[in-house]
Amino acid sequence: MSGPARLHATIAPLSFAQERLWFVNAAAPESPIYNVPLFLRWRGEVDVAALRRALLAVIGKHEVLRTTYEDRDGTRVQVVGEARVEVEVVTHDPGVEARRGFDLAAEPPLRCAVWKGQPDGDAVLLTIHHIAVDGWSLPALFGDLGTAYDAELAGHRADLGELPVQYADYAVWDRAGFDEQLLAHRAAELAKVPTGLKLGGAWPASEGFHTGEQHRFAVPAATWEAVGELARKLRATPFVVLLAAYGEVIGRWSARDEFLVGAVTANRTHPSVEDLVGFFVNTVPLRCTTRPPTFAQRCAELRREAFGSMTYQRIPFDQLVARTPGRGLVEVGFALQNMPAPDTTRWSAPDVLPTGTAKYDVLLIVEETAEGVVGTLEHDTELYPAELGPRLAEDFVALLTRAVTAPDAPLAEFALPNGPLEAPRPLPAATVDLDESELSEPERRAAELFRAVLAEAGVEIEQPARNANFFSLGGHSLLAVGMLARARREHGAVVRPSEFLAEPTVARLGALLRNGTGAAQPVTAPEDGPRPATSTQQRFWFLDRIPELRAAYLVPTVVHFPGDTGVDELRDAVDTVLARHPSLRSRFRLDHKEKRVVRTTSEPPARATVTDARGWDEGKLADHVAELCWTPFDLAAQAPVRAELVLVATGVRLVLCAHHMVVDGVSVRVLLDQVAAAVHRRPLPDPVDPEPSAGHADASELVAALEGAPTDVCLPHDRPRAAVQSILGATGTATFADADAFRAVAKESGCSTFLATAAVLAVALARRSEQRDFLFAFPWSGREHPDAVGMFVNTLVLRADLRGDPTWREVLDRVRRSASVAYRAADVPFDEVVGALHPRRDLSRPALTPVYVAADDEWRPPLGGELLPLDPLAVKYELELTVTETAAGLRLTAAYQADLFDDDTITNLLADVTDVAAALVTSPDAPACEEKLR
Template sequence: MSGPRRLHATVAPLSFAQERLWFINAAAPESSIYNVPLFFRWRGEVDLGALHRALLAVIEKHEVLRTTYEDRDGERVQVVGEARVTVEVVSHDPDVEARRGFDLATDPPIRCAVWKGRPDGDAVLLTIHHIAVDGSSLAALFGDLGAAYDAEVAGRAPDLGELPVQYADFAVWDRAGLDERLLARRAGDLAKVPTGLKLGGARPVPDGFHSSQQHLFTVPADVQQAVGELARKLRVTPFVVLLAAYAEVIGRWSARDEFLIGAVTANRAHPAVEDLVGFFVNTVPLRCATRRPTFAQRCTELRGEAFGSMTYQRVPFDQLVARAPGRGLVEAGFALQNMPAPDTTRWTAPEVLPTGTAKFDVLLIVDETTGGMTGTLEHDTDLYPVELGRRLAEDFVALLGHAVTAPEAPLAEFELPNGPLERPQPLPVSTVEPEWGELSEPERRAAELFRAVLAETGVVVAEPARNANFFTLGGHSLLAVGMLARARREHGAVVRPSEFLAEPTVARLGALLAAGVVKTEPTTAPEEGPQPATSTQQRFWFLDRIPELRAAYLVPTVVEFPADVGVDELRDAVDVVLARHPALRSRFRLDHKQKRVVRTTSGPPARATVTDARGWDEGKLADHVAELCWTPFDLAVEAPVRAEIVLLATSVRMVLCAHHMVVDGASVRVLLDQIAAVVHGEELPEPVRPEPEGTPVDTSELLAALEGAPTDVWLPHDRPRASVQSILGATRCTDTVDLRAVAKESGCSTFLATAAVLAVTLARRSEQRDFLFAFPWSGREHPDAVGMFVNTLVLRADLRGDPTWREVLARVRQAASVAYRAADVPFDEVVGALHPDRDLSRPALTPVYVAAGDEWRPPLRGELLPLDPVAVKYELELTVTETSGGLRLNAAYQADLFDDDTIEHLLADVTDVAAALVQNPDGPACEEKLS
């Protein structure tokens, strides 16, 4: 791939390296974990005005130093702004200044503090967030600062020259260069190496950012010289020699003979970025083995691993972590820093002050300079004792000194001066032992389904007991649906998800498998005559009669493909797929004799159109896409779906919009997957249509469980409701505290724990203690069916009586079981029983909707684009998504009722309340009030 090119963009995506740092800053803006505090002493007195102007000149040259970071409709972007920086004279301790966090959304990622009048000269602390700088940036940064300061004190305007590219250009190039096949291959290789590295004396790890301790040490000059000589003799680099010694120490302290060490690399893969300030570093996991008897053999073997790993040096570390089960991929890090020192006579060499936070469990940094070799051993003091750093450093220096002077001697003969603080114990694999004796044959099949599906998420279950709970073992609702689809394929038994989720145990699934009726596949014969619409379709048809609500029940999807996608092939594939599914040929009308809505599927299918928009400006394109997304259908005469392929200068955009009467979210994915299959020349499965609705369901248990609950929810409205609710929406997104572990302990899904946290948040901000939330439930029984299979269920969160968090989770879990058992009860029937006097000013029964999402990318190298504008059905729609990095909350809300700041404040409160749950699940849930 050619290198980055100058785009002159003021808004750009984040690089892969930056994205992880942005997430951490968004979750905890006050954290200093990725501060880079550069402390140096002036040789004389600082001219504050000249320093300020010089810094502005440097920031003007390097755009990354004047960049802020935003979340725009779920997309992280960097925004290049004007040059600005504070230069403040202070008197407090430099460590205090070094540990002050940045708000990357509003503040420049650089600030300057000056201490005047010190006996040894003025001192300066330049604190930069790591998202804008790395170690390899310092020579360019301080070189430019020195030149600009010299010019300013001489009365000249600084002339720092122009850069061939800026960091935003690198970020675009970086993201375009991701090779999915290379990523998958590397992830597969690393998955063979056990993770979970623990050194002697490990303690349990709390959630959140961890405190660190740094131990500084010096490598004797003769040892440094011997390292270079041995490297030349073995035809390896000093990096390999130092890493081999470090790996031997780690191996002995962990009692492991194979593990991964994360090598921190400069990752400046193109000459255009060599003199650019920015954050380029990547962590490359290296397989380290301690099976070879001599140090020379270890170095030779590690040379091959290091050389092979260079193939993957541009594979983003976080992308590898996303595919690794468990807490992380590497626990131990290593970095060799041999960058040229910033050259100036005006100040001393900058010293990087500690920030007190740990990035790895243990990290060794070796600095190789003309003045000698020094080291920093940083470790997590929430995990290991404070003295670990000193003892590890002493062991490293001792072993390195021995190894480079006797590289052919067996390493086992050398004893470390310290050794582990405590003898490491083998780490047991998390298993679940049988509790209820022998399983029946259906229960054994159920247990095997549990094991197989959970293994896909990295959870190892030896043999689940009869009473083992799917959620407690680490499952979630979407995984359960996949497991039941697998049960249908492998055992021919149809199990309704609602029946299993009401009691998600091995015993219950075994009973359902035993009772499951083996059914033939749903009929594929095309419908011709009028058929009764489903209860959900009837409700949507009547809502379509209300002009203000018509667009709310459209399901638009916008996908951007690369410019080289075959447009003709894509259009033909869309036409094939839209014509195959009976639901997409539906027409709806009111049968006055039957007094109900009926549908036919004999009408002509929709066909894709192609529009050449290569000469359009952004405003015209946005208006056109919005019209395609939100123009209502004439359900009596039009096919309830439309598709258009829009040709752009650098890409191809497809807009697919269908009415909710004929598709749900899963159906859209089926359609996109089948379009891709046709493009690739693959055969499609026979189209299916849903079976008729079943017999009426007993509602007595559900209505009894919901009796007495209020049919409205307090929300922090900025404006009053109108007589007819608006559907104009907006969205906000944030990462939140990971609730999965505490949910699992309580037998809850992540979705239910999130609903509980939302209820507690609203209770802490109001006097309300009893809530009803709407949530979606899919009755889909066939994975390839296209239709509207989702019913709306009602979840009660009863917080009366000052319950503890565990009591709240138990109540919500019980309420969900009741809802799942009544999953076939039409939502309108529940509304009619509980909220007969509803009006159009707000949604029926509750204004709050809660859902679970998952990460998904469309085929054909497509990218989902955010919708703008967006339509909402509820006043607040909160979706929790399990991502590779944790949990993400997305709030869609009525823009006529709420200001953006109000929702951001609410999401921040939800995150704070989630943290309270994680920190003390046995504490009171609603005791503390929120402002």
């Protein structure tokens, strides 16, 4: 197709490359991961006023430098604004300035800092967000800046000329040229190459960027000259020769003979954009093998691979990742920077300051500079120690030097000076050191709590021993929360659920009761201004910015009450309850200065409405209820809850919908119980509005326990994922009748029914595929006030590791230990776990895992109400499995994305789960994954 055309548009879509960076910035606006800090040593003094005017001239010419990024009517757009720039004379460390993040919705993507009076002349730092610039942009950028600055010093404005096209024009062209069939073809090719690269020992490989460290090194001039000569001889390019050497080193360090390397390409595929300032680069996965015996043969193979792969260089890398589920696709990257150097005499060649982050596990950049050829090895310091950089660089230079001088010698004869690093030792799990003598008074109280709470749930036990496990005795997490609430009421001790569930024994609870603080009183926060939202609310606010996901974070409930229910009394009761709870009066907005979401609770409450639908047909009624259930809220202007009483022929239906930012599942039950109390004019408990915890839990143990597991699950999809995940859901159910035997086997391993069900699901999925290591999300309620209404649930992560052909008992033990680690980290924000394990996620699926598991108990609404199923249904995960203990057995309910699965597929999967549960009951000592399923 023809090239970009000048459209003169001030609002345009984002290019595919920009969209990826926008997503990262919106999720973490304070992160410097995509800052480009360009440090210039000025030859002489900086005229700050002239520099500011020169920058304004450059920004005026290049629209991308005066562009902000917004979400308008559900579409992410770039908005070209007036030229403005921040130029400050500062004294603080340049590294601090380099790491200051951008709010791309509110500020232009370029700022300038000046250091005056330096020993070797003044210094300037241009910090530009990567969304507006790449390496190939620098000659044009600095060429224009030099021209404009010289003109300002001479007393006149420079004529920088008009550009034939602007970056926004390119973005429109970029999207118009997207080829879905080419994407599908390339994704199928890459799916054949194994991923999960590890450099040395059992070091865990991970997707994405964490904290990073750089090691710079020189490539000897003679070696570089030989690289060029060999490239000409082989009719290849220096890029191919360097990548062949890098691939050999990576292959040796990983003991892998086939893998993918992410080649960072300029992606300027049309002449009209070659000199344009903007972000064009793309990552192109290249297949590397270490099978050809000589270096020359490696180069020839890579030359063919590189030539063929360049056909796909316009395919957005994130789209490829989305089409290859369960795979990070590339862990190591490579770039050759050979663009022309900016030409000016006013300042030295710019140095790109480190931002302390890493975009790949390991990235090698080779760059031609005025001082010679320089390599930079950037690596993730959360995966590999500091010595990786120097050792890997030394191996690369040694092998490259030897290979380019003897390209036809067998590579097996080339020894490396270093070798892989040793793997880290796993972190030890925390234990409780308790006296093994007879029960203390706190332990006797703990044992009585065990007995009383379990008895209320229908589980009769004698006095439990001090090492008795709450789950083994028949408890579950909701019962545990109720027990700790009882401990608060009866003994005045505040016990955090996560502290107990990390080791749910009588002895542990006794120790926590002994050390617990006095009972906390209900908290009502003052109305003196905005307060920070919780980490969960921050995450949900961000997801509400994504149009396709907004409805997934609504919590609708439809209850049918019989015909003799008084409508006026019910409406008054609903209004009373909605007005009492501060969380339901919340309004949320982004504080741009503080870069965080804040909330206020001083606005008017929502009020219930009444609609007479007694003459409507079923279709009209269903459409109306669906609209009430799934219409998103304007979180800044509306109360995040709505209620309507819909009159039907057989009674009245209460449709209650709230945003997940202000309610969880227990909150809905609290609200309905209080509505019933208000109908009967019973006193209501004082409203509670707890402040978010000021503490910050340590994520290191949890991250260490989860690292290395795939951040996707091989599910039996009937259709491929879309670029943005669907939330349209459906449900299927199955029942496992032999619940008593299932509980008994789980109890022997110290597992709850919920944990055993998660293990069974993992085994069922493993028997269908080759995957043997799974991450499942599951909910954890941190509520400490039983009558509070709010969002107290955090998302935890459970690992089901089935590697090594374990028996069922070994699987249950592994799952139990994983749950203990998760409970100990119950206060760690889910976003922090995602940031450590899966930061480079895309919108095609949920973060970290597409599977969610939960436990529930049977519950009936008050006032003789009946809970009605939701139709349509919105789901957050691709598969959400809930286990409920009923009189008929264990009811398994699968909510699933209807766009991905056929009904029969889920029916068959649930049948597999019940078959596997039966195998656990009958043969707990047999290998869990021994048999294959359909």
